[in-house]
Amino acid sequence: MITFAEVKCYNCENSFPVYWNNWEKNLPIRCPFCIASFNEKFTEMLKHSLGTVNELNKELRSRHSDGSHDLFQVDFKHVYVPIDKYRLDD
Numbered sequence: 001m002i003t004f005a006e007v008k009c010y011n012c013e014n015s016f017p018v019y020w021n022n023w024e025k026n027l028p029i030r031c032p033f034c035i036a037s038f039n040e041k042f043t044e045m046l047k048h049s050l051g052t053v054n055e056l057n058k059e060l061r062s063r064h065s066d067g068s069h070d071l072f073q074v075d076f077k078h079v080y081v082p083i084d085k086y087r088l089d090d
């Protein structure tokens with residue numbers, strides 16, 4: 001399994017992957033299209049997020065293979081909706 005994040009750059013509206021495997025090869029994290037960059041804080045936060053997702057899915061597969069848990073794999077999606085486009089029911 002390959003764990004990666006798909007990062008959308010709102011400077012140029014393009015997306016690019018950041019891989020958990022060979023983390024160091026991702027650095028510095030910047031948009032390959034317009035070279036907008038992550039700062040150190042957000043690079044660290046992305047590293048921790050990817051590591052957590054990778055560990056979660058690895059553990060789920062492991063517990064399934066030893067017969068102690070049903071198999072699940074988790075992906076995350078995040079969709080940005082501008083606040084003025086958001087329709088509340090009330």
Ligand SMILES: [Zn+2]
Nearest residue numbers: 009012031034
């Ligand atoms: Zn960009």
